[in-house]
Amino acid sequence: MSSSDVSRMTVRRPPFAHRRETALHWNAAKPEFSHVVNAASLAMPYLEPYLIKTMREARALVRDENLVRDLDLYCAQESAHYRQHRKFNDELKALRPETVGALEAVLDADYKWLGRERSLKFNLAYAEGFESMALALGHMLVEEREFLFGGAEPSVASLVLWHFVEEVEHKNVTFDVFKHIHDSYVWRIAGLFYATFHIMRRTRSGYQALLKKDGLWHDMRSRLALAHALFRIFASLTPKFLRILRPSYHPSEVADPAWMLAWAKLYEASDAGAARLDTARLREPFPISLPA
Template sequence: MNTPHAASRCPRPSHVDVKPRRMRFGLDSLKRHWHSNDAFRSHFFNGLSTLFPQGERFFIDSVRGVQHEITDPVLLAEIKGFIAQEAVHGHEHDKYNNLLREQGYDIDKLDRHLGFWTRLGQKLMTRKQQLATTCAVEHFTAIMANALMRYPQDWLGDAPDAMKAIWRWHAIEETEHKAVCFDAYEAVGGGYFTRILMMIQTTIHFSYVTTRHVCHFLAKDGVLFKASTWKSGFQFLWGKPGLIRQIFRDYLDYYRPSFHPWQHDNSTLIDEWKAQHEEKYSVRPAA
């Protein structure tokens, strides 16, 4: 069994490894409205994808910024695995985003806008604040990953197999490393007040940039101001079963002083994915 490091109140399950995978999804082309022939659903995921390459680099930089202060070998090994996983995620979403670029969407414009905010954050925030921001985003990705794995039909029901595969793989690895940055933050003396302040800021900013990116895609398709677009969006996010409704309670858990990501032990979902999908899409273990 893995030995929990000193900062951890709820150690990672012993059968969960933080190791990257190389995957082959067959994502060589992409229908414009690939999810259920629905513009909002497709562009909700497309909008998220455009956030990941720069986001992953920010996450890696934030944990590297404090890595020299950490001495626990278990946590250092987890950080190494986290960095490797996030690097592969950025690479795969770069390929995904290139398909969107080929369809005429201005991905470079979205990258420049996101880059401005990323550089500003790195300039104005301390290293601990940057890591606390990463902890906040990692909580978002973890609870979204959990909902996607638990309710795959609600999230990706009529999507092509390649899109189901890439999002499920990403969800699995986000789950595997969901506590790494949180534990690093606590290991370097990060406090509750900063953690919550950065979560509030991140909630506002994450909502803003995601909405902006989704609206870019919808505007390019000429459906931004159609009532049917937003009716579909409201149902997808807030209806029954809406995605936000599925994650909201887990989101609020982050504000508890005693919170730790592995208090939500959903490791059985990782086991199920490995049994059903890992061998099908895996090329070889990533170095």
């Protein structure tokens, strides 16, 4: 099944409004998870342009007009993602300039090196590997939304959930582009593992540095809370990750979460509401916005 068979991608620009005073510990009850997300967010202004560059280089090799259309929509969505994360990251950097600056320098160098030194085939495999992982992450975040985001700062929780709603939405594109140009199971799986371990390594370095700066890294209660959150995350992720390994796997076979579809309807009715979800009511099967 091609991506165009199920495509409904929409380029959205929710009006997120972040507060600097809550940017670092936007989930006050879970500062450890806050920093896991913060560390992942720092990668987006470097990862997403790399993915866009890779897909635009591949565009000339795509002979399917529908797939070209979906590729262009994918790039537009990813562009919106990294610009929104950059705004949030600026708030983090204002609070932790040296720590965030050092982490950003490593990420910048990583993706510049990959784009410059590795082949288009490798970079397409990385892009597909990342997007397959992101699809699994999107489902996990929706399933665990109350545990991970309950009571959190609405703008940051909404930013993360919006981003991964759209990761689910464009789930087919890099897979179909990679298959259209190379169609190699070995390269697809190699890209999956390389991208997964690269992102996880950099994310761990990031949250470790941020927790050290907060004085929490050597706090036993904090480390246990981090271990608990990570265990729950990986328990949900593992079966979703394993299905990607099947030679017959295609992301279109993964049904979209009902909550995601409801979020898309909410955005159509109120982009401001979708940018400021009521994190006290995430148990409900549809997103509820806070009063304006």
